[in-house]
Amino acid sequence: MKLALTFASVLALGAYAIPSQAEAAPKCGLNTGQAATGKPIIVGGIHGNAAPGDFSASTDAAKAYFDCVNANGGINGRPIDYRVENDQWNPELAAQAASKLVKDAGAVAMVGNGSFMEMAVNAATYKQEGIMAMASACAISECFESSNIVSTNQGPLPSNLGATQYAQEELGTKNVGCIGLNIPNNGPWSCQVSIDYMKSKGGDGSMALLNPSAPDVNSALLEAISNGADTILMNLPAGLAIAVLKAAEEQGLRDEYKWIAPTPLYDLSVPKALGDYWDGHVYVNAELAPFQVGGPDAKNWIEVMDAYAKPEDPRDTFAQSGYLSATYFTKAMLEMDPADLDDRAKVTAKIKSIAGYKSDLMCGPYYVGDADFHMPNHAGYMLKIENGGFTIVRECYEFESAYFDKHIALEKELGLR
Secondary structure (H helix, E strand, C coil): CHHHHHHHHHHCCCCCCCCCCCCCCCCCCCCCCCCCCCCCEEEEEEECEECCEECCHHHHHHHHHHHHHHCCCCECCECEEEEEEECCCCHHHHHHHHHHHHHHCCCCCEECCECHHHHHHHHHHHHHHCCCEEECCCCCHHHHCCCCEEECCCCHHHHHHHHHHHHHHHHCCCEEEEEEECCCCCHHHHHHHHHHHHHHCCCEEEEEEECCCCCCHHHHHHHHHHCCCCEEEECCCHHHHHHHHHHHHHCCCHHHCEEEECHHHCCCCHHHHHCHHHCCCEEEEECCCCCCCCCHHHHHHHHHHHHHCCCCCCCCHHHHHHHHHHHHHHHHHHCCCHHHCCCHHHHHHHHHCCEEECCCCCCCCEECCCCCCCCCCCEEEEEEEECCEEEEEEEEEECCCHHHHHHHHHHHHCCCC
């Protein structure tokens, strides 16, 4: 875990600002226009914000939505008392934050969590205390392979796989070289499924892992090439992925290989940073709806942020995820008897019963279920960097892997297939 703490910032998706689109008042919860005045419902959230990185966008967006809910009738008259803690990328502080919110304050649920550190540290605590964390910014295995954590974002494993699948099906990829970070619960975990996918299709793959404390992108690129890759999968944050592409540009490698990446490279500043050389040559998977899709929830998200968040709060993928987690939590709580909202066991049971919630921000239905794993978001979009922006080249498609067999079985059990 020391590696994740040292280099967590490079795993962040990055803030890609988008212009305000608010044209109407946002719709939240009961949408009564009257402030909730009943007994508050205590809900917690933890993010990591300190050197080396800021993951607060998810809790910022969740707070904005909850503030909107409270201004519109709350949860059947009861306002949400949303309490957020910063773990500062410190494992001891992460444990203390969970203890403060879950044990001391008596939160009935955690919503909008965005922190590599706290999810690894607190997964066992959430299970022991019988509380669900409806997270929004996950990128490590513990977040997706735990009984009491579920996230609206995909994380690197599905997004890498989505990029690899598209390349195999549409670009003729036979051998993928996955460049990732040598953090066991991130890089190797998420690269391996893409390699397994290629082998299942008669192809091959390998991984070249960067030392997080001193990443040498040139060496990793050469290692991927030497292993026979015809496609380079940049399982990296935007900054390091750009560094790989710049190194390839210096060596004139653009046309000799195919270049693909998961969601972190979906950053509106990336096309300009890469320049004309890479225009039309880089493909990126997007785990939530690209900004140009603009469905009802996508528009409402911006309206909520404009009305209730700070101007400097990011309007990015993590903020979309935080908004989704908060809306799904609110929807579930509105289906409960208000008198039961202080009973954590009943709240947890209700969250675990969620099945079939839908949003234009996600390709598939959101569900939880009573399981030791949760990854409801495993379908996405494929984009191509061109003309200074991102063009959608494949709309919502499911990712194919034996990894999802158990998820599909659960979806069938819940009547979602």
